[in-house]
Amino acid sequence: MKKAIQIDERDNVATVTSDVRSGESIEVLSPKGVVILRSKSLEVIPFGHKIALADLRKGNSIIKYGERIGLASKSIKIGRWVHTHNAESAVVPTSEFKVEDK
């Protein structure tokens, strides 16, 4: 069973703690260690990346650390990988500034 961690109870994404393959079962733990969701990953999610804990519509806030870290740029189903292909900064669009190769 793969694990994902919800950092704040208000978060609608969790961070996976190891590489997850498509179709693998994931257990999402709250900050207090309670299992809040059991789901099957719908795709590959690399270590440190985010999984959606709720169905999100385009324009919905993506919440991590209890704060808005960006907006859904497409609709995102629960269990999906959340990254630059379906999410965007609300401050400085990631696509708009130079990504330094470091």
Add this chain to the structure above:
Amino acid sequence: MTEFHGYERPDKSVGVRNHLLVIAPIDCSYEPARRIADRVEGAVAVTQHHGCGANEMVINTLIGVGCNPNTSGVLLVGLGCETLTAEILAEGIEKSGKPVEIVICQEGGTLRAIEKGTRILQRMAHETKETKREPFPVSKLTLALECGGSDATSGLAGNPATGIAANMLIDEGGTVIFSEPQEMTGTQDILAKRAVNKTVAEAIRRMIDREEQRMKAMGIDSRFITKGNLDGGLTTIEEKSLGAIMKGGTRPIQGVLENNWSRLDKPSHGGLWLQDGTERDIPSVTHLVAAGAQVVAFTTGRGSTVGHAIAPVLKITGNSETYRRMTDNMDINAGGIINGRETLQAVGERIFNAVIKVASGKKTKAEALGYKDFDVFSRDRAAEHLLGF
């Protein structure tokens, strides 16, 4: 109510260590200062490398460090011809009520300065022996937070767990400060929303905006995400910055502490404070200590060896592999959060308890290794002027 055991100073502040501090106001007199400190138990020598002009930002920082309750007495070892004189520092540090004395090298050369300085410091050390640790509430404790060598575990384990410890300390009346405005880029709205009032919200925005402008003037877009960040799972600048500022926890922000040419602010009451400082680890720790912090919690992913001349620096890593490789340096492994063996809450509580133990005298790994890191940060006054700050 949680208590720690510390040393009460004449100004009623409470030290967690009993260092004797030897300050060379200018690096020209650092070598004799160091030799004096080497001869007396519990003494440590520090200096600065910004020249001997009377740079108020440097002066304010050295006075702040001298007043920090972790030092029981201060000896100033000047050369004699500097504009940043030992007298200027003595006048500021004496306000804390602790013993302050001066030795000038140009009066009789190195050997006489070392003899005179050693005698003064030995006497201070002897008198200091009589101070005993007593219990104090954690409302007398100021914890500084710093991070360096971050990796993908930092925003997931080390920083949020430290944030839980910061919240616990604040909820018991304690004070927490963190700096590194460069790492707050893109979080103006998020941090301003947490300010206790409008004035503080404006100060937060101004601090981060100015840092972005400084970087822009240097030709750097501070809002960048590196390819490594993206590969590691960070999607937006908000997420990247939040991962860093989470180490401060989630309590309301009481104010922005300035350290500039006119003043060095210290927290006026408990709660969470931001400092308008630097992202460079060692000078940043010095500036947080100058603002009164007695203990430092330092989070890292890839590892860091930093300690400090007068403050215990507790190292926390969310990367179990780093903990294993650098067990000489790491105090706390928060990696259990990642493999599911420990909750964020449990690690946060463990960090809080470790801070209290260190405040009561337990040595950190950096202290056990004899680390005495010290550096002073100064902004470039000409550049600040040209930027209109």
